[in-house]
Amino acid sequence: MNEKNMPLLQEIKVNTIAAENIDIVEEWYSTWLDYKVCERGFIDQLLADSWNAPLMKNQPYLVLQPSTKEDKFIRVCKIDRVKDYKPMTSLGWNSFELIVEDVYQLYEKLKESPFKIIGPPASLGGDLDFIHAMQVEGPAKEILYLTCDKVKAPDSLLPKPKAFVGRPFIVILAANGIDEVQEFYCSKFGLKKEEDMQTKIGVIAHAQNLPEEHIYDMGFMALSKVGNFIEYDGYDKAFGERPCNEGQLPPGCSTVTFTVTSLDTLNIDFVGNTVNNDSIIYNGKRSRTAKGFTGELIELVEE
Template sequence: MSHGRIIGATVTTPDLDAALGDYQGHLGLRLVERGTVSEALANSWGTPGSAGSAYATLQPVSGHPCLLRLVEQPVPADFVPVRTYGWAAYEITVQDVFGWPAKLAGSGFDLVGPPRAIEGLPYFVAMQMLGRGREMIYLNEVACDTPTSDLPRAASPVDHVFIVILATPDADATCAWYRDRLRLDIGGTYEIEYTMINHAFGLPPSHITRLAMMQKGRMPIVEVDTYPDAATVRPGPADRLPAGNALVTLEVDDLDALDLPLIAPLLVLGGKRTATVRGPAGELIELVELGGT
């Protein structure tokens, strides 16, 4: 347990039972809890319209303390993945990534990027898929650590979210915000031919995207991607969670020590102080304080 660690990732989905069939039945995650979003929690996110929405939380069978939360809500008709600012994707460490396309046949996941090594990034092999809520999920088999970070090997066929990808108009300003406001470290920076982004925006295959990694020590946390000028704010009702990849939950040492404007006053959940903030690209970041009762 340490400052900055990813302990949760939330997606919105139009059919919770069907999504559970995908994440629990096909990916093999373990159901932890089902319920409805409380008014206090919805208000803490700044999304009062989410109160009463059905949700479920899941955990990898490895037991890693990172929960995937599914919240039921309609998908905006005009929501197109990989074209808006905010949380763009969640990366999950897995075993045997090349075997996963066949295992997901018949599920609600839509394979949009088959497993392949990325030139200039020899540290892992990833595949990309969309869920029923048009959330982007990367299944990522780690090959080795990077020069600046340690990448987790999966302890179960599908393990935990270990990197979250943020789409932003200005990577430098965003990295500075995470450094100064959340006390994270700026890690490695890369320039790659990012197939997913180039395809989404109709750019030539040779177009280069600059990305940077925010981490704590050698623990990777947020990949910050600079999106083209054609990117937009994510569509959907202002009082509901963002569509798709909706919210990321991080552990922090001390909420009082962070220079952050909270969306709503602190609340206590499970004996731990919790609050949510908006990041520079409009992303929702739920912060849970270490320790507690």
């Protein structure tokens, strides 16, 4: 693919978790996933307004990164409790996926942890039988997929983990219409249309009180840098907008930050103004936030 046909979204820079108690998230992630705090602070007004979430102003946040200090982050922002939120039953960012060295060793470790294991390690089967993954629920009701490549072929599409628990490499989006989601990301960001598939997704079926054999439509879109993907899962129309406190970020798996070459080349409706923030996430570079097809918040930062 030549440069002018490359997707405008380059890579996943940040996964943001919105939590009632950010200290518990820090404790779990540092103790069990070896993610370390690299920054603490309070959300300023300009950044909160750029998210169209004015009540995030002065809320505490922290930034975690893998033990190798890779330039990829999990940000945790404090929000008030959202009474009716249940993960994997509403639209938007459904879960975040981290690359790991050995999911079976990690499983043995996490069995002793407070993380709720909702899906034990298993092969994806078929043509993807070299990929093995497990799923856990964290303290903010965020869902993590923890995934490894058992073959580790040189030409693997999966990134090579630089730590026992490495960086985010897939973000998973729940939508009522996967064709519309694909069209949105292809038209706005130049992502390539891929063939959809139909598959069982047991952890989602369980959360939605559906039979384990329930079939979901799903698909993937690759970003321009190798080892970065958006997965989209098709939910029944009974599942709608995520419950959220007015003026705050959505709970759980809240927002995703992608890198782009330039904000000026994007033909998309933004929810707020461009900001230059000094956080380690931005390093003073311009960022701006848009809403996706399902209402998901898409933060874009220039690389």
